[in-house]
Amino acid sequence: MSSQVDTTPAAAAGTPAIELRGIGKRFPGVIANHDVDMTIRAGSIHAVVGENGAGKSTLMKILYGVQPPDDGTIAVNGETVTLSTTGDAIARGIGMVFQHFMLADNLSVLENVVLGAERLHGIGDAARERIQEISRQYGFDLDPDELVETLGVGERQRVEILKVLYRGASIIILDEPTAVLVPQEVDALFTNLRLLKAEGHTLIFISHKLDEVRAIADEITVVRRGTTVASVRPDEVTSRQLAELMVGSELPSPSTEESTVTDRVLLSVRDLEVLDAAGRPELSGISLDIHAGEVLGIAGVEGNGQTELVEAIIGMRRLSRGSVRLGDEDVTSWSTKRRRESGIGYIPEDRHRHGLLLDSPLWENRILGHQTRPPSVRGGWLSLRGARRDSTRIVEQYDVRTPGIDTTARALSGGNQQKFIVGREMSGDPRLLIASHPTRGVDVGAQAQIWRHIKDARREGLAVLLVSADLDELIGLSDTISVLLRGRLVGRFDPRAVTPQDLGSAMTGADDPTDEEAPA
Amino acid sequence: MSVVRRGALALASPVLALLLAGLIITVVLAVIGDDIAGFWSVMSSVPEPRNAVAMLNQASVLYLSGVAAAIGFRMNLFNIGVEGQYRLAAFAAGAVAGAAWLPGYLNSLLAVVVAMAVGAAWAGLAGALRAYRGVSEVISTIMLNSIAGFLISYLIVKVGRTTGNATGTDPMPEGSRIGTIAIFPDSPTELYGLSLLAIVVGVLFWLVLNRTRFGFELRATGASDSAAVASGVDSRRMIVTTMLLSGAVAGLVGLPVIFSSAYNYGSSFQAGLGFAGIAVALLGRNHPVGIAFAALLFAYLSQQANLLNILAGISPDIVAVAQGVVVMSVVIVYEVVRRYRVRAEQTQVASTLSAESRAAAPTEGAAS
Numbered sequence: 001m002s003s004q005v006d007t008t009p010a011a012a013a014g015t016p017a018i019e020l021r022g023i024g025k026r027f028p029g030v031i032a033n034h035d036v037d038m039t040i041r042a043g044s045i046h047a048v049v050g051e052n053g054a055g056k057s058t059l060m061k062i063l064y065g066v067q068p069p070d071d072g073t074i075a076v077n078g079e080t081v082t083l084s085t086t087g088d089a090i091a092r093g094i095g096m097v098f099q100h101f102m103l104a105d106n107l108s109v110l111e112n113v114v115l116g117a118e119r120l121h122g123i124g125d126a127a128r129e130r131i132q133e134i135s136r137q138y139g140f141d142l143d144p145d146e147l148v149e150t151l152g153v154g155e156r157q158r159v160e161i162l163k164v165l166y167r168g169a170s171i172i173i174l175d176e177p178t179a180v181l182v183p184q185e186v187d188a189l190f191t192n193l194r195l196l197k198a199e200g201h202t203l204i205f206i207s208h209k210l211d212e213v214r215a216i217a218d219e220i221t222v223v224r225r226g227t228t229v230a231s232v233r234p235d236e237v238t239s240r241q242l243a244e245l246m247v248g249s250e251l252p253s254p255s256t257e258e259s260t261v262t263d264r265v266l267l268s269v270r271d272l273e274v275l276d277a278a279g280r281p282e283l284s285g286i287s288l289d290i291h292a293g294e295v296l297g298i299a300g301v302e303g304n305g306q307t308e309l310v311e312a313i314i315g316m317r318r319l320s321r322g323s324v325r326l327g328d329e330d331v332t333s334w335s336t337k338r339r340r341e342s343g344i345g346y347i348p349e350d351r352h353r354h355g356l357l358l359d360s361p362l363w364e365n366r367i368l369g370h371q372t373r374p375p376s377v378r379g380g381w382l383s384l385r386g387a388r389r390d391s392t393r394i395v396e397q398y399d400v401r402t403p404g405i406d407t408t409a410r411a412l413s414g415g416n417q418q419k420f421i422v423g424r425e426m427s428g429d430p431r432l433l434i435a436s437h438p439t440r441g442v443d444v445g446a447q448a449q450i451w452r453h454i455k456d457a458r459r460e461g462l463a464v465l466l467v468s469a470d471l472d473e474l475i476g477l478s479d480t481i482s483v484l485l486r487g488r489l490v491g492r493f494d495p496r497a498v499t500p501q502d503l504g505s506a507m508t509g510a511d512d513p514t515d516e517e518a519p520a
Numbered sequence: 521m522s523v524v525r526r527g528a529l530a531l532a533s534p535v536l537a538l539l540l541a542g543l544i545i546t547v548v549l550a551v552i553g554d555d556i557a558g559f560w561s562v563m564s565s566v567p568e569p570r571n572a573v574a575m576l577n578q579a580s581v582l583y584l585s586g587v588a589a590a591i592g593f594r595m596n597l598f599n600i601g602v603e604g605q606y607r608l609a610a611f612a613a614g615a616v617a618g619a620a621w622l623p624g625y626l627n628s629l630l631a632v633v634v635a636m637a638v639g640a641a642w643a644g645l646a647g648a649l650r651a652y653r654g655v656s657e658v659i660s661t662i663m664l665n666s667i668a669g670f671l672i673s674y675l676i677v678k679v680g681r682t683t684g685n686a687t688g689t690d691p692m693p694e695g696s697r698i699g700t701i702a703i704f705p706d707s708p709t710e711l712y713g714l715s716l717l718a719i720v721v722g723v724l725f726w727l728v729l730n731r732t733r734f735g736f737e738l739r740a741t742g743a744s745d746s747a748a749v750a751s752g753v754d755s756r757r758m759i760v761t762t763m764l765l766s767g768a769v770a771g772l773v774g775l776p777v778i779f780s781s782a783y784n785y786g787s788s789f790q791a792g793l794g795f796a797g798i799a800v801a802l803l804g805r806n807h808p809v810g811i812a813f814a815a816l817l818f819a820y821l822s823q824q825a826n827l828l829n830i831l832a833g834i835s836p837d838i839v840a841v842a843q844g845v846v847v848m849s850v851v852i853v854y855e856v857v858r859r860y861r862v863r864a865e866q867t868q869v870a871s872t873l874s875a876e877s878r879a880a881a882p883t884e885g886a887a888s
Contacts, residue, residue, distance in 0.1 A: 026870070316749060337752030346750065354750035357743045359862075368740060369751035371733050380733050403872040410862060411869040 015078035017042040017171050017202040018063065023072035025058055033058050033226045036072065040171075040219075045193060045203045047213040050223035050246055054443070056206050059223065060173050063204075064096045065089035076171070095169025097160045099176045103148050110144035113163050120166065134165050138195045153301065154185040158192065171202045178212055179469070182301060183504035190216050208246070210239040222246055260293035261479050265325075266463035267313070267432050272322035274308050274487075282308045283487045286322070290432070290463040295454065297478030297495065298467045301507050305487040306467045307349060310436050313465070314346055315339045326432060341372055345425035347418075349436035349467070355421045358410040362402065363391040365409050366424055373428050394423035399449060415446030422453050433457050436467045451477065471500045485509050529861055534803070534813070537853040541846040548841065549834075558832030563824050563839075569704035571823050573711055576703070578819035579812075580715035581773050585797025586815055587725050588639075588770035590806040592657075594729065595742035595762050601646055601661025602770040603794025604668030609639035610774025611672045611689070614785025615679050617778070618690030627696040632775060639771025640764040642668065647763025651756035657763070665794075676787070688786025698779040712780035717772055718815075725769075726808040738762060770794065799847045805854065818843060 016039045023036035033055045040046045050056045062069045065083035073080050076092045083089050089096075103112050114120075114127045121127040131144045140158045148156065157177060164172055174193075178186045193203055193216060207213050213220055214234040222230045222245040230245050237245075272286040283305045290296045300306055311317040313324055315336035323332045331339050340346065346369065348354035356365055366387045367376040375386030391405040398419045402412055409417055418438065425433065435454060439447040454477055458464055468474050474481055475495045483491040483506040491506040549556045567575060585602055592599035613635035622630050646664060649655040680689045700710035729735040741748040741758050749755050773793055778785060800818055804811030825839035 314750070315752075335752065335754060336749070337754070340752045348750055353744065353746040355747065357740055357747055359743060360739075364736075367736055368747060371736055371740075371751065371753075377733050377736075382731050382733060382736055384731075401873050401876075403869055407869055408862075408865060411865045 015042065016040055016075075017044075017077060018204075019075040019078075020059075020063070021073045021075075023059065023062060023069045023074070025062060025067065025069050025071075033062070033069070034071075035227050036223075037228055038221050038231070040202060040204060042077070042202050043197065043200050044218040045197055045205055045216055047205045047207060047217035047220045048223060049206075049208055049210065049213055049220060049242065054223045054246070055226035056223050057175065058226075060096065060175060060204070060206060063089070064094060064173060090167055090169070093168060093170040094173065095164030095167060095171070096173040097157070097164055097175065097177060099179055101156050101160055103156055103159060105149035106147065108145050108147055109142050109151075109159055109162075112148055112159060113144070113166050117163075117167050120168075130166065131162065134162055137199070138165075138192055140192065153180050154188055157181070157189065161192070161196075170200070171204070172196070173204045173206070175206050176208075177205070178207060178209060180302065182508045183501050184508065186212060210242045210246075214239060214242070259479060260459055260461070262292045262294075262461070264292045265289045266292050266327055267465065268325040269313065270323045270325075272309075272312060272324065273320045274305075274312050274317050275320045281320075281487055283312065286487075286489055288482060288489065290465060292431075292461045292463055293458055294480065295458050295464040295466055295478045297474040297481040298465065298484055299471065299474050299481055299503050299507060300484035302469055304484045304507075306436070306484055308487070309484065310349065310434055310465070310467060314344060314434060337372065340369060343429060343431035345428075345430035345433040345462075347421055347425055347433070347435040347438050349440075351414075351417055351421055356409040356417060359408055361408055362395070362400075362405045362412075362420060363388045365420065366391040366394065366405075368424075370424065370428055390427065394420060394427070398423035398453070413443065415442035418442045419446055419449060422450055426453065426457065430457075430462060433462050433464045434467075435464060437469060438466070439468075439470065439473060471503055474503075475500075483507055529857060533805075533854050533857045534810070534850070536857070537803075537846065537849040538817075540849040540853060541842065544845050544849070545838070545842045548845075549838070554834050554838070555832050559828065559834055559838070562827050562831050562834075563821070565824070565827070567820070567823060569707040570709045571826075573703055573707050573709040575816070575819045575823045577709075577712050577715055577776065578822060579815040580712070580718040581776055581793055582796055582800050582815035582818055583718040583812055584721055584769060584773045585793045586800035586804060586811040587721055587797075587808070588766050588773065588794075589798045589801040590804070590811060591725070591738075591766040591769060592762060593742075593801055593806045595738045595758065596745070597647075597650075597759065597762055597766070598658045599643060599646070599661055599763065599766045599770075600658055600798065601643060601664050601794070602766070602773070602797050603792070604661070604665035605639040605642045605767045605770035606773035606794050607672060607789070607791065608642050608668040609635040609771035610778055610789060611676065611785045612638040613771075613775060614689035614692075614778055614782075615675075617692035617696055618784055619679075620690075620693050620696065624695040627693070628698060628779060631692075631696070631779075632772070635771040635775060636768040637771070640768040643763040643767025643770065644760060647760040650763075651759040657759075676785075680785075686786050686788060689784045691784045692779075696779075697783060700780050712776035714772075714776040714779050717776070721769060721772065722808045722812060729808075734761075770797075773797070796843075799843060802847055803850050817846075 018038070018040040020036055020038040023033055025033040036059060048056050048059070058067070061067050063074065063083070065086045065088045068084050074083060075081065076094065081088070081092060083092070104115070107115070110128055110131060113131055114123045121130045128144045131142070134140070135142045140162060142155065142158055142162060148159065151159065157180070161172070177189060181189060197203060205213070205217060217234055220232050220234055220242065221228055222232070222242065224246060267290040269286055269288045272283060273281055274283040276282050286309065288296065298306055298309065308317060312319055315334060319332060323330060325331065326339065326342060326344070329342070331342065352358060357368060364387070367382065371377055374383070375390045376383055388405060394400065395402060395405060400412070400416050400420045400423065402416060412420070422438070438450050438454065442450065454464060454466065466474065466477055475498065478495045481493045481495050481498060481503070482489050483493070483503060485507060490509070493502065546556055549559055585606065588602045589599055613631040616634045617627060617631040620627055642664060646657045646660040649660050650657045676687055676689065680687055698713035700712055702710045729739065737748065737753045737758060740751065741753055741755060745755060774789065777790065782789065796818060800814045801811055803817070804814035821839050821843060825836035828834045828836045828839065
């Protein structure tokens with residue numbers, strides 16, 4: 001592998017591994033790339049930073065041959081190329097590690113790695129040897145015969161990187177590799193990445209976490225609104241300066257003002273337990289209170305029961321034990337409809353699956369989840385006028401960028417879809433707002449607006465349950481943070497005193513997990 | 521997207537589908553070596569008044585059948601069982617009307633209500649199995665179709681009578697029969713009175729679907745089951761209710777013929793309307809007006825087919841092939857047009873918004 005890379009004449013001559021010139025992509029419905037210029041030195045770690053929705057992903061998809069660009073040229077090792085399929089990219093030595101792992105849980109590491117690349121070294125001992133060799137060389141510490149389902153998140157990610165190396169990639173794109181990792185795992189990943197660099201690989205590191213970028217990158221390119229706005233060296237800039245490059249002049253921060261927490265409990269969950277289909281507990285012993293004017297943040301590595309908790313509170317999952325009270329009423333046996341009518345606003349984790357009818361116009365989406373309440377519905381009859389008028393209000397008040405309310409939800413960008421959902425869920429006098437990853441996949445402008453709306457809701461005396469994977473968002477918005485680990489609440493933190501490292505330890509169970517109430 | 525463009529696109533799909541189907545049928549005729557010109561001249565001839573009336577009668581029952589299927593389709597329930605539901609319901613209506621427990625039109629009314637109830641119950645079985653036991657409604661309704669056929673054969677000898685080769689329920693009394701409506705003065709055939717049910721059902725279908733909460737929840741469940749559940753729709757109850765409604769409408773399919781022409785349910789009762797209804801619903805995009813056009817088209821094709829053998833020496837079965845080809849073309853063309861529409865709308869939204877931001881750009885530039 002290393003011989004392949006080091007003896008490339010282009011690398012020796014100092015030719016950049018990747019050179020992008022004037023790349024543009026007009027992509028229907030979402031922000032396009034335009035005038036992207038980027039030079040990536042061979043054998044370096046090059047970070048591409050930018051807020052969610054800035055166009056990083058599109059750019060990387062272009063580089064990996066998923067979508068062809070409309071304008072501009074791509075040169076790989078000095079040679080201008082056309083990448084129209086991922087096969088083209090792989091043939092040029094470009095590999096990509098996606099943010100969401102693409103692994104089959106019930107197959108072994110070996111089987112996952114050779115899947116689709118059987119022609120390289122077969123599927124037997126030759127492949128096993130090759131995998132062990134790569135694993136040793138870069139300190140991956142992976143056993144080819146272990147089942148993927150037994151691996152942790154960090155190990156799975158190393159399997160993904162191994163897959164790419166196995167296919168002979170010398171230029172590796174890592175799409176937000178740290179998003180799913182806790183701080184300790186990030187350190188381990190960086191060690192691996194430095195080894196890869198030392199062996200002559202070129203790494204493209206996509207992130208929006210600036211401290212990490214400054215720790216690992218040799219060069220940083222900033223993407224904003226679909227184009228490259230600056231290329232800097234990490235020792236030339238502070239994180240603050242980088243952040244300002246990323247978001248333009250105004251830097252949104254989720255920090256909360258003075259406390260508005262009252263002593264009136266709006267949501268009270270006691271000893272809640274939810275079982276999966278096989279009867280194993282997905283959540284157990286969950287007890288929490290949220291007061292009027294309080295934001296309770298739920299931190300945790302994804303898949304530790306966040307989805308189940310939200311769905312149990314909204315009534316989509318049956319409890320096997322415990323109770324849920326909303327205000328003075330025990331709602332444990334209530335249907336989802338009745339719970340929502342009684343004042344729960346719900347910003348779902350997956351807005352496409354749970355929050356919108358993608359092929360319906362916005363005004364019909366106004367009715368969704370509110371189909372028993374004015375202004376959209378009176379009695380059993382829809383009020384088209386009411387729904388349309390209120391949709392117009394939401395579009396104006398929540399700054400939803402759309403040509404009109406007859407546009408289908410699918411045609412809007414993620415941020416605008418989300419703003420519409422927030423507007424909808426804030427109408428009809430909610431008492432409790434459940435916000436699940438409210439700013440995931442939305443652009444920076446929308447993110448700031450959504451943060452502001454959550455702060456407004458808190459100030460108006462709503463109880464807010466905020467589930468997020470973004471620790472900064474949690475720390476900035478919450479009055480209290482609880483950590484969910486393997487279906488249990490394992491710690492309670494004061495966001496003013498907590499550090500991401502503390503949360504990271506609690507999220508991985510580095511603390512004693514039996515210590516239910518860690519000191520705030 | 522402008523209203524005009526949206527309308528044009530909505531019309532483009534069926535027109536394209538029909539052109540494609542016509543092309544395929546022409547190729548089939550050419551390959552077989554049949555008389556292509558003869559086929560098209562017969563198929564495009566203006567029907568005689570009596571054929572036109574027969575067409576309308578046929579269209580009305582196809583419409584009812586199409587709506588029955590469409591009610592399920594609108595929430596992604598594939599009620600393949602309209603066939604069994606309407607036949608069992610027609611048998612029940614014939615039996616009740618023939619028994620004449622009530623006088624005159626009260627008897628007719630009772631028979632209609634029984635037909636709807638039987639259709640609903642037969643579909644409801646499949647709905648309950650799907651909602652509470654996870655049995656695919658496609659499988660259960662297909663099986664129920666078969667069971668319905670045997671059940672009718674079994675029951676008809678119990679309650680009916682055999683005259684010659686034919687077995688049927690007792691004929692209903694004169695006073696319970698429903699008159700016909702003369703459309704053309706010199707036509708020997710007239711429009712069945714209960715054909716007007718099609719119009720009532722069509723209006724109700726549109727109204728419930730587009731203007732009521734129930735209709736919204738039904739459409740929402742069809743568009744995204746997960747979003748509907750998250751919005752508080754009880755999906756099990758929706759499945760059962762929708763199947764009940766679909767079956768109730770299916771129960772009406774056989775009635776125009778029974779009350780205005782056959783006066784009983786017999787072994788010669790027309791089969792296959794339920795399956796035709798599925799095709800009609802597909803062609804009409806599950807839309808009340810679309811289904812009406814589709815039903816008229818299918819009825820027109822069937823009527824003209826009767827002339828093919830006499831005038832052009834072509835077996836009328838080619839028209840059944842044509843109807844099948846139409847449905848296949850529709851499925852393909854609608855999907856192509858749908859994708860085109862999604863792309864066109866996204867492009868249009870992107871360009872509108874970028875034009876807006878360009879208009880706003882000078883102020884932004886001044887600020888920074």
